[in-house]
Amino acid sequence: MKEYQTITEISGPLVFAEVDEPVGYDEMVEIETPQGETLRGQVLESSDGLVSIQVFEGTGGIDRNASVRFLGETMKMPVTEDLLGRVLDGSGNPIDGGPEIVPEDRVDIVGEAINPYSREYPEEFIQTGVSAIDGMNTLVRGQKLPIFSGSGLPHNELALQIARQASVPEEEEGDDDEEGSEFAVIFGAMGITQEEANEFMQDFERTGALERSVVFMNLADDPAVERQVTPRLVLTTAEYLAFEKGYHVLVILTDITNYCEALREIGAAREEVPGRRGYPGYMYTDLAQLYERAGRIEGKEGSVTQIPILTMPGDDDTHPIPDLTGYITEGQIVMDRDLNSQGIEPPVNVLPSLSRLMDDGIGEGLTREDHGDVSDQMYAAYAEGEDLRDLVNIVGREALSERDNKFLDFADRFETEFVQQGYDTNRSIEETLDLGWDLLSMLPKEALNRIDEDLIEKYYREEEAETAEVEA
The missing domain is CATH 2.40.10.170 (Thrombin, subunit H)
Known part of the structure; x- marks a missing residue:
């Protein structure tokens, strides 16, 4: 030395x-x-x-x-299964007053990219208990599915709800591949305020979610340099628990925008030539190094699933941070300011939202057989209802046909009954799909052109259809 x-x-x-x-x-x-x-x-x-x-x-x-x-x-993270239930600062040091961490190993935080040949394709369902996600934009083990939010929107509340409620449904009888696998949440906060940190910790302790979680806290007044290290410590811990201890790990990172601002600050100090809007030209590569650490490895029981959260500056989805994130990840969950102003909780707009791996993680043997058809039909019906809302502003509701009025009613109920559930309600996938059928049964059978006829015969609610007729 x-x-x-x-x-x-x-x-x-x-x-x-x-x-x-x-x-x-x-x-x-x-x-x-x-x-x-x-x-x-x-x-x-x-x-x-x-x-x-x-x-x-x-x-x-x-x-x-x-x-x-x-x-x-290089910098190493001391890892052990005993990290579960602990709260650490952005550099990985305990701040919960507990005992010193006795590591089983010390692992390089930069990590290694998963060999594409060894990657196992993500196709197993993670239940978040949030209907707008489970029903319409399903999260799959090993996926990276970001939440696009905006300043002042309740993305922290949604993150906490997912951290509390996320679970891996039991496998079907006879499937021993996942036997013994447990579920863990690793929560990485970057650049948050002390008030937000207190809210997070109170919620984790109140609900008991801390017992199966590891929390990393980088506050707004902590050095920007530490903010670059925090997500790498989080992901190193996640990889250890997943691939060495067999856990299914859900990683929640908030706020990626604060992380990128730290990149820009460091780049300016180094007098680098800036890229788009002053961010470093290598920001795409840097974000990819984080996001691509999600996945599954053949022969390993565990998995690493990521939900990065970012606030879009000015609600601009063409801003470099959401733009580059969208290129790397497999979809996005979009929070909507208009829905939030209406009191919808969580205010998830399903129309611009997308989960590219959803089709591989749903259906018979994974969720219920009707999941894909119900999701497609609700999406189409809600989109049609949204278009009709614009038309109503021009010609008035009386000028619409009976069929169009049903789609308008569907759009209203979809928001107030399906998307709206509050932050303390945990819906199983069966409850979500049953609710979907309640809403779809408002529409005439002939309008359900995206659902297999056998499924319509099995799940269509005649009483809902009759109630909708009487109300009309």
């Missing part, structure tokens, strides 16, 4: 030092200030004779007399 006192420049969260031997990229560094304080850092860039170091705790107190020690290893 070699020690230098060759700091040449301090710029924002970065320290530049001269060296006389090669230093590895991402190598860990200790910086000792003249006051005797030891700060941790990581090599961000290394060239002949000069290295740039990002300091996790910030550069306050560092001057040119500080000592720099290169530790010869």
Whole structure:
């Protein structure tokens, strides 16, 4: 371990030092200030004779007399099954007053990409208990399905609801592939306020969800550099629990926008040439390194499923952060400001939402046989009802046909009964599909052109149809 006192420049969260031997990229560094304080850092860039170091705790107190020690290893996360039930800061240190963590292993946080040949195709259902997700945009084990939200929308409440309620339904009898697999949630918060952190912790403790969770908290007043490390610590822990201990792990990351802002801040300090809207040109690659750590591996029981949450600046879905995220991930859940103003909880707009792996994770043996048809028909009926709302604004409801009025009523009830469920209601997939049939039975049978006739005969509710006729 070699020690230098060759700091040449301090710029924002970065320290530049001269060296006389090669230093590895991402190598860990200790910086000792003249006051005797030891700060941790990581090599961000290394060239002949000069290295740039990002300091996790910030550069306050560092001057040119500080000592720099290169530790010869990259940052590692101490991992153990005992992390379940613990609360850590954004650097992976316990902040819950519990005992010190005794690791079973120390794992490099950068991780390794899953070999595409070894990837197992995601096709097994995860039940979140939220009808707008389970019924219309189903989450599948090993998938990465982000939530696109906006400032002031209740994405934190939805994240907590999913963390509380998410479960892996029991496999059918005779299927022993998943025997012994357990479910765990790893919650990574980046750049949130202290008030939000308190709300998260109160909810985890009140509901008992903390027992099967690991929580990482990076607050808004923590250094931006730490924000870049937090999701990698989260995913390293998830991979260990999934692929070494056999857990089905759901990773919730909020807020990806804060993470990307930290990338931009570091890029500006390094005087990099900016890309779109000032974000680094490598942001796509950086996000892909995080998102692509979701998946399943052949021969391993566990899985890593991701729900990243991002707030779209100005509700703009063409902004670089949601735009690049959409390229990498397998769909998105979109929260809607208009639905939120109507009091719909959660305000999920199913029309722009999408789960590209849904068709592989539903159907007989995974969920109920009618799941796909019910979802397709509700989507089509709701879309038609939305179009008719625009027409009503022009010609009035009296000018519409009886059929059109039924679709208008369907759209209203779809929002107030199917999407609306509150943040404390946990619906099974059977309850969600039964509710879907209640709504579809408002429509005449001949309008259900996306559902197999056998399923209509089995599930169509004649009493609902009669009630709709009387109300009309």
